[in-house]
Amino acid sequence: MKDHPGALAGLRGDCANCFGLCCVALPFAASADFAVDKDAGTPCRNLRDDHRCGIHARLRQRGFTGCTVYDCFGAGQKVSRSTFGGQDWRTGSPAHARRMFEVFPVVRQLHELLWYLTEALTLPAARPLHPELRTLLATTEALTLRSPEELAEVDVAAHRQKVNELLLKTSELARAGMGGRRKNRRGADLMGARLKGADLRGANLRGAYLIAADLTGADLRGADLIGADLRDTDLTDADLTGAFFLTQPQLNAARGGAGTRLPASVSRPLHWTGGV
Known part of the structure; x- marks a missing residue:
């Protein structure tokens, strides 16, 4: 992955190349953000057969504000097109669908870490840490490319801790240049x-x-x-x-x-x- 601002473009959700995974895999509860309850692995009632949202232009008006603030950091298209090779959860076996829904949150967390690491590499003040950042970026990217079975076993919390330690150092360098208190x-x-x-x-x-x-x-x-x-x-x-x-x-x-x-x-x- 390239370490420049344009690289962040690939870490945004591309719903046209996803099978509506966030609308199926994730649960939500009736609240100010969602009009109804929905269990994990159950398609949202607004999800159409073509994987698009039937009320996309009216989400806030219909009580689904939570949907308008969500982004998968590009994990949806990665899981849909790469991890599962374009095989839709609708057409596969129930076991295939369950595994896809299980893997999606894992890749989403890893893609969020990719976002932070990629942005860190755009910060001139963090140049002394760029070699370490590039190494951890490559390691994180490699994790996202594992098989569904391997992804299900990834210890995301442990990997996040490694990333966070380096991002803390990055933050200190970046903010030191601001001067003052x-x-x-x-x-x-x-x-x-x-x-x-x-x-x-x-x-x-x-x-x-x-x-x-x-x-x-x-x-x-x-x-x-x-x-x-x-x-x-x-x-x-x-x-x-x-x-x-x-x-x-x-x-x-x-x-x-x-x-x-x-x-x-x-x-x-x-x-x-x-x-x-």
């Missing part, structure tokens, strides 16, 4: 916090709970946002230029607008401008 808010409970206009340049916000926090106009340049919970966080007019380890699902769960400045690795969510 870099706030450490790792894992902090900031739910509903009033942080309007806050100076969070180079802040460590890894795993921070920012649910419904007011970050309007906040300066988040160069902040580490890996694992931060941004559900309903108000990012209106906030500056996230250069913020890293921010994923599309995180951003999709937040609120923002045309004035929100974003890093090149993510796209402005459609629902910020009145879309799905």
Whole structure:
């Protein structure tokens, strides 16, 4: 996998080349994010025979906000087209379908790690770690290419720990270049916090709970946002230029607008401008 920003494009969901795996393999419970309950391995009632969503353009209006913030990091097409060679879960045996549904969450987690490692290689300040990052990137990619039986045995938690240790070092190098006092808010409970206009340049916000926090106009340049919970966080007019380890699902769960400045690795969510 190439270590430049364009490589991240291959780590986004491509529903046209997937068999609707996220709509079948994953469970969800009736809540503010989903209108109904659904068990793992059971097709969503909105999934059509062609593997497309029957209410895609109206998901939020129909109570399926959770679907609009989800992204598989490209795992859906990897499992559908590579791991299982294009064999649909609908046409295979029940055992084949079960194995596909079992493997999908594993590959999804590995692809999320690929996203972080690929982005880390775009950070100039992390150049001293680039050899290690490339090695771990190649190792992670190799894991995703294993057979279904081998994938089911992968210890994702142990591999994630190795990746996280290197990403922590990457974060320290990247944020050191921001200068000034870099706030450490790792894992902090900031739910509903009033942080309007806050100076969070180079802040460590890894795993921070920012649910419904007011970050309007906040300066988040160069902040580490890996694992931060941004559900309903108000990012209106906030500056996230250069913020890293921010994923599309995180951003999709937040609120923002045309004035929100974003890093090149993510796209402005459609629902910020009145879309799905």
